[in-house]
Amino acid sequence: MEPNRLAAARDDRVATRPLPARLISRPEVGSLVGAIVIFLLFMAVAEPFRNVANVGTILYGASTIGIMAVPVALLMVGGEFDLSTGVAVTTSGLAASLFAWNFGLNVWVGVLLALALSLAIGAFNGWLLLKTGLPSFLVTLGTFFILQGVNLGVTRMLTGNVASSTISDMDGFDSAKEIFGSEVTLGPVNLKVTVLYWVILTSIAAYLLLRTQLGNWIFAVGGDADAARAVGVPVRATKIGLFMAVGFCAWLSGMHLLFQFNTVQSGEGVGKEFIFIIAAVIGGCLLTGGYGSVVGASIGALIFGMTQLGINYAGWNPDWFRAFLGLMLLLATIVNLYVKRKADLR
Template sequence: MTATATEPGRAGAARDDRVASRSLAARLLSRPEVGSLIGAIVIFLLFMAVAVPFRNIANVGTILYGASTIGIMAVPVALLMIGGEFDLSAGVAATTSGLSASLIAWNLGLNVWVGVVLALVVSVAVGAFNGWLLFKTGLPSFLVTLGTFFILQGVNLGVTRLLTGNVATADISDMDGFGSAQKVFGSEFALGPVTVKITVIYWIVLTLVAAHVLLRTRAGNWIFAVGGDAAAARAVGVPVKATKIGLFMAVGFCAWLSGMHLLFQFNTVQSGEGVGKEFIFIIAAVIGGCLLTGGYGSVVGASIGALIFGMTQLGINYAGWNPDWFKTFLGVMLVLATVVNVYVKMKADRR
């Protein structure tokens, strides 16, 4: 069809003079991550002003570490939200993963790495189960994963107590393979005056890979489409089920990474860990510009959301404020960020 020169439409039709071209600033402001970037700068300046230890360069490592533990999960959760779904089980799924690795290795007396690999299988399977159940039942993912959340919470506690008689796993630090696994999942290195945890590297790599996938690959196009209008996406040939189940499995993978860090950082895993984390991930994604209704958002924004979280958590400590109010602060931030996102987007779209 491209060769037909005599087309009926006026190919050189005059531009619609009602549409003015948009300025660069307006186009920049309409990007989803702008709200979170502004928020991050404000928070940074605030704590630079009020908290003396915040200015200490050595504390950058601590702040980044706090951000990375959230960011590793916020990135896949943001992808999933762009794909139009929630995962409320993401927080406890990380604990499930850590528990699986530890319990399998300890109770069967295996090399720690066997536990690590089997935990990966468990985590990805939990993600796939979420996706499968979503399509099998046709229920909203909020309900499906809320169910998984409670199921996993109970399984975490029940199985751990059944196998160990305790609510935490045994210390596995003297088992075969622990040293090498800890190097991979829980080590740190010095970069000048800053001590960088390995999770920070994972976080940054995950962010870059996910941003690339989302914006520069076919899979990313499909993620936007299944979140924006799943029926329309299916009608033009996008495999909606596979895309969404894949996203849940990606959350499972990152829950595994997160769970392995939990395990190899502390040598044992508390079975009650992780409850409430799922909302932190969602908050980071929303602050980063993801719409709750799907089809729009940014992975980089979610990572900036995680950074805001890390800065706030430690900034409140460093400033000597009462940390009891941390959650309140977080809630206010969430609402503010959402309002700013919507406002900025609306303004920029009009220009």
């Protein structure tokens, strides 16, 4: 081989792409830019947004979305959706409360039974998806309606109204509240425990997705499940595991809902599944699967947290928030497709 051709071949193999090109190919780049723009916008137009004491409130709103956006993002990378996430959070909180209150149990027994139920719902979604071959959109839409009806019907049957009875005077409530509903004060900022859980979940999920064999399996089943199965990837276990991860986080969110407010409204959670999905899409997840970022999904949740409060702080009509959701979804989808094409050129 001629020296020039040999040098060219060597350069093709070892050349390092420029930093801007590497950054633009990351799935979370769009959400990061969006977060910076939203932050600067409300810093300029909303004086309360500049108050350091409100940082905790903004992060709290972001964390309640982020805890669910992280597993939803993993599931979307794996090529599936879950439309039952919003009501599944409510189901978990109601289950813990109703189990403890109706049977006179220690609150922690209700918490553990709710965990088992949430994991079972996730496993059922995954099993039914694989058993029937139906799209996850249809499977989890069915679960959504089932859980919504059960939440309302069982709660009304056992309590006579649409909310769970208070369990604040029962054994184990105080210790459970310390785990799921506590807060810490850092100077002028009050941080809810959900912020800690959000950061931990994001860190663990990002490590698993980018640094482990499990992460490779998730990308593989989302990209082409048949091809992944052909090379030995446990597609069935991976997809069921992803749905169970969603169930676990629904349980964690449900426990915070219960121990933060002492009771749970049976109609709570309807519509939030779309917010979780939109946060994941803003964070770089493609609707077609096989591509995305949990860090980006958390940034998407932060965008929601800033926008929800920023609109109020600025004195704008909050009715425009839904219009913002639709606009962000469309823009994020376009940006994600562009970034994906750039990444494919690597």
